[in-house]
Amino acid sequence: MMEITTVHYTVLSAALFSIGVIGVLVRRNIIIIFMAIELMLNAVNINLVAHAHRLENLVGEVFVVFVIAVAAAEAAVGLGIILAFFRNKETVNIDEMNVMRW
Amino acid sequence: MDLIWLIPVLPGVGAALNGILGVRYFSKTVAAGIACATMGGSLLLSVFAFVQLLGAEHREHVVSLGDWIPPIPLQTVNGLGAFEVPWAFRLDPLSGMMILIVTGIGFLIHLYSSAYMSHEPRGGYVRFFCYLNLFCFFMLTLVLGSTFLVMFVGWEGVGLCSYLLIGFWYHKKSAADAGKKAFVVNRVGDFGFVLGVFLIFFTFGTLDFREVAEAAAQLPVETATFGVLSTICLLLFIGAVGKSAQIPLYVWLPDAMEGPTPVSALIHAATMVTAGVYMVGRNAVLFSQAPMIMTTVATVGVVTALLAATIGLVQTDIKKVLAYSTVSQLGYMFLATGVGAFAAAAFHLMTHAFFKALLFLGSGSVIHAMNDEQDMQKMGGMKLYMPVTFVTMFVGSVAIAGVPPFSGFFSKDEILYRTFLDNKLLWGLAVLTAGMTAFYMFRLIFMTFFGEYRGPSWGSQNGDDHAADDGGHHDDGHAHAWHGPHESPSLMTGPLMVLAVGACVAGFVGIPAALGGDNAIEHFLEPAFVAESAAHSEEGAHEVAHLSHAAEIGLMAFSVLIAAFGIALAYHLYVRRPERSKELATNWAGAHRVLTNKYYVDEAYNATLVKGTMGGARGLWTVDRKVVDGAVNGTGWFTRASAWVSHVLDKYVVDGLVNLVGWVCAEGSYIFRRGQTGLIQNYAVAALFGVFTFVTVYLVARFVGL
Amino acid sequence: MIDTIVIPLLKIAVLVNGVLVAVTFTVLMERKVIAWAQSRLGPMRVGPYGILQAIVDPIKLILKEDITPAKADKWMFTLAPILSLVPALVVFAVVPFGGDELFYVTDINVGLLFIIAVTSIGVYGIILAGWASNSKYPLLASLRASAQLISYEIAVTMTLVSVILTAGTLSMIGIVEAQQEAGFWFFFVQPVAFVLVLIGGLAETNRAPFDMPEAEQELTGGFHTEYSGMRFSMFFLAEYANMLVISAVVVVLFWGGWLRPFPNVAALSFLDFIPSWVWFFGKMFGFLYLFIWIRATLPRYRYDQLMRLGWKILIPIAIGNIVVTAVVKVLL
């Protein structure tokens, strides 16, 4: 079609991000919501890598490493919470998680 | 001498070994072995270092292990200064003497403890040695530290260990409380100390003792003004007061006797409590520049000495007597520093370490023999059962009472002499205290070792043979089957004997000129107390006014007389007329009436001295309880009263407002409550709405071209 | 065009087929070796000394009925063996079988990481197989297997870090060349790492004594209990392909890849007449033999003992090894 520029990547990133947002807002299964969050983080990563490529500066990629580290931490703790929650409530439906204690 | 950093590190390694591995894996023998070996090692090192120091030309040696705090720019009075703290250790005459005391007495007490604590369960035993080693590590850090901050590490560390060891039997509520009390009271002092350190850095831009001293020596002496030096010294002195149990922060020390006896001997008699004295001596130059504070120090010292001595007169708990005696002796040391006799203070510190450690260990031996009985009224006649303990404790008592030629005589006399030169009133009080010291110490000896055995009876009371036999195999746990008082094992009597020798001869390093000596220790220590510049330029100018030797000897004779008088009195009351003293002790509440009605023969004594002192002691005790506590209670009452007022205010004014707000919120929240669904995603939608708004604003701004 | 597309494609085709054939013969080798170890003969009927068994077995497996359990998730059930096999084959792309360019598909600068990354994808096959079978034993086994794989992946990856430190590169070719430059195989400087990778490799390929996921005696066959026919054979292929991968990686990392012993010693240069790929396959063969030998000899670890070994022994040693390597590297 035409030459692929950073804008293309950015649009892709925005689209992926929005899909993630929709996933977070619409799904009720908390595990899928977590995955949608991962999608959003990936959208951010694409953006960072694309700009690192454009600017020929690896700092963007450094930040991707940190994002991945944070994602790993988030997944570990989040899934731990889900497990603990499931053990008590037998559900992963976020609509049933509307009280702070039970 | 470059290895002096090993001196504190060795016990530290021992503590780490025992603490990390030992509590789980080591047997009692191994734990005690490690603790004693590390202490022994650092004792050897100390002796080597000291010998080298004696031979060295320049009697000061600094070893820096590297940076602790790298240079940080910090504001001082002279612009930015580099706040830099190395791990530096300084060996000079003062710290050299101190490390000998700490490692020497520490080592003996480690040995003693390995027998004394043998009835502990294994875990507790190892824990004890871990703490004890840790204490030595911190104490040696404190002593050897070459800057205020390194010293502060040790300072806080010994406080921590003191807390841990006082509360060693933490399941006993009184012990745990005593530990807490010691810790909290010490914090008050430490607060002053740390403020002083801040101010020192702010003023001088350095924390090194030597540099601070040099800088301070350049400042004018604050005779009339209360300047920055005085403030620093006052703050430091507050720290010393806390650590060394002086008025008004002495209250923790008697309670600290809840800890195991070796701990009392090591920490609360020989080493840690003298840290305050050491610190003041360390900063002699600073204090010398602030005469007002010197006076304060001397006054506080002598008042503490007197007060503690009077209290000591009436105690029946053997360890309490020694505790008050310690407070009293510390007061002496402060008196000495206060009158500028830093060397005398250090000298007394050393001799005191010997005889007080000895006394404590002896009392521990007695307590051990009496199946953990501490009340002197339930002892008596112990010299039959435990001859070694008796002899060694007797030596200790003679030493503390100031009977020549035992060590206490020389050091105490030096203090009295210098005080006499400085201030006659203080001297009078000090001499009085000396008399009382002699009295209560011998009261202790007489009550414990002389007279009839007054303790509980034991299983098969068939005479001394059995009790003597028992000493050999008491390791099988006499807590379960106590066979009466007996001599302690050799691991306990050994240190006693060594210390007794020390108590006898330690004084000879400081025989005053009046008695034909040359006061070696004073000359040895002197460099540590003056600024280097002063030491060179004013060589010999540091002379104090002298009395003639005859007058000096007269003073000595007087103080010996006073001591003898105290001893005689004690002998009279507790050996010749034990029933009287017993009555006196049992009818404690009505002491006055008992005294006037029953002691016809000793009427004169009673009317003048005994009753007076007893009454005075009681009065002071009452003051302690009524006035001090009353003030506290009054504060409490005032708090309650003001609380009531504020309660009323609170109830009608504040609560009214709060309720109003609450009411408004409650009513208003009907509207907002709808949004509070507990659905996380709805909140996320709200956040998204925020994003939407921002992006829209941005977009509009772009299009409009703002 | 030829250089960039045709030749690599050709190489890939040869490689994939080669691996698959090699796997069938590895199976035969295992049967024979174990049989000899147990004083049996092993397969003897098909072809001379049963050599054709290697061809007959796959044919049998392909021709067998391919059963899908009624309540299984059909898509996943089909996908799982593919997910298991494909990573095992992909990894070979960066394995240099010889010194010449002819003997490897590609050399990428993150070759070793690539291997680690791609092998880690293989877990999906196992988990999904257990899950899609809709059966208790496979599910239990697949959870065990995935936990085991992930645990040992950590240990192996950590160990590889020390090798990377030694070599100073992530490229597989680069690692071999580093050994050539150094003049000795890395086994001699990283013996601990070698042992760790070997143990970890055994565990990652679920081989004895770490074969609990497929412990017949406990879990009746593990995660592929419900599989049969072609799909089963894919798991089988994947396991043996992984075995080949581990041997190849160990050879590259520690045993000098295609290099002859002491590549810098001129006195041994007469060994050069043996082609490089022979050295490589010879060493690989040695490790395959070692794996089989171990299987014939050792009993099986218990699951908790295995996890303890992984987490409490291997990983700490691996970390210690990294530290030691780094310190030595800095000091030198």
Next chain:
Amino acid sequence: MAETIGFYTLSVLILGLAVLVVTAKNTVHSILFLVMNFLCVAVLYVVLQAEFLAVIQVLVYAGGIVVLYLIVVMLVNLKGEAEAHQDPRRLSVIGLALAGAVLLELAGILVYSSGSDAAVPSSEAVASPVQGNVEELGWLLYTDYLIPFEVASVLLLVAMIGAILLARREV
């Protein structure tokens, strides 16, 4: 040309798989789509010459994090429908609309500003003494970004401990 085709293919794959992740009924399927999505993103990274990140993406995301999801899904084996219960107060429609609107707006901004893309000056090249993607990344991580790097490792450690604590059965 090849890059264009590759990019559009990848984009379609990434977005299509993302939609599948979000819409799949079965959580396990959803997870599989997510893995494939991540693999596609990894390929995209390769296109963008970030090989190290591509491998890390596969290793950490696909090989680590998503496996964790999968295992949790298996541990959380539900009897009934996960999303059976729906709270009537949900605002999912508004959320959907807002997300769409934001996407449109972002696209608008990007397209609007795409003309000025070339105008952005290339920032100064990083002065690193090493060559190659991995080496430069490592250089940056261990020099300029050392403290963030260490903080990230501490974060991971804390997360690990937290996860163990949370997921543990009753103490």
Next chain:
Amino acid sequence: MTTAPSPMFDTDELVINMGPQHPSTHGVLRLVLKLDGEKVKDVDVVMGYVHRGIEKLSENRDWTQIILLTDRMDYVAAATNNLGYCETVEKLMEIEVPRRARYIRTILAELQRIASHCLWLGTHAMDIGAMTVFLYAFRERELILDLFEEYCGARLTYNSMRVGGLPLDIPTGWDEKVRAFCDVMEAKVPEYEELLTNNRIWLERTRGIGVISAEDAIGLGLCGPPLRGSAVYRDVRKDEPYAAYDEFDFEVPLGTRGDTYDRYLIRLEEFRQSIRIIRQALDGLPEGPVMGKVPRLLKPKAGETYHAIESPKGELGYFIVSDGRATNPYRFRVRPPSFCNLQGLRPLVIGHLVADVVALIGTIDVVLGEVDR
């Protein structure tokens, strides 16, 4: 989450059916395991899948026919079963068995013990994952089967004894072959030990696994190696000697800790002791008839008797009541050692991991044909 394959993790307890078709339940034993994660919380031992009613069947067979049925109980040690039965009937009828017959019986019983232990060792090691030992042990068992084949023509169900003695004398040269076998076996036992005894993994899998105290072992009525593993001295061969055991010198190995490893060591030692007994029996093999004086028609007088022998698995006892009129027993009851030892499985297994269950089934050495009868 539409598919919910099993309520595996819904509760803390997971119920798993182990067997009756399971590779390591040694036949058709079925265990219903209640698991907490991998830990066994409870177990139901279900049996009876090969119940053939041998006891009831025997009450309708004449006395000689029953020997054939006893073969089918502990089918890996058929000769021992024959021996126990024949001796019981002999005791009931007060028949004197010739000394040569008793010696040969002893040889056969001990060979059978070795064969049974070989099978046990192989399967036990196999359960724990050591596959090579299995084939080694079976290699040696094969030799014993050959010996039996030569003696009586059968390889598994021998039907090798008769009331009053033996049906056949030993073939010529058989004793030399037995001797040769003893030498081979003696050389092979260290081979097994080399593979297992000091193997770290083997130790970890067996040491401290399935510990049972002496009191518990007695309380549960365990017998044989499981009982001796807990350091209880009980061996029928010593306590109530039968056949010719009182004439031989041998030792009864005892364990110390009562764990799986001890039971393994005991059985390995029993290999050696059995070889020792066989050698002594061959050395002292007397001449003479192998069949005692027995009436044509076996018809014991009314009465009842119980007689036990030490089978490879433990104490194998027969209780027989005769009403004195019929040519078949009035009541026939067997005390099979496997059945009694199986009582111990539940207390052994509870608290261990699933992987240990197979090791524990192996260590008590059950043969389901004997359990179910």
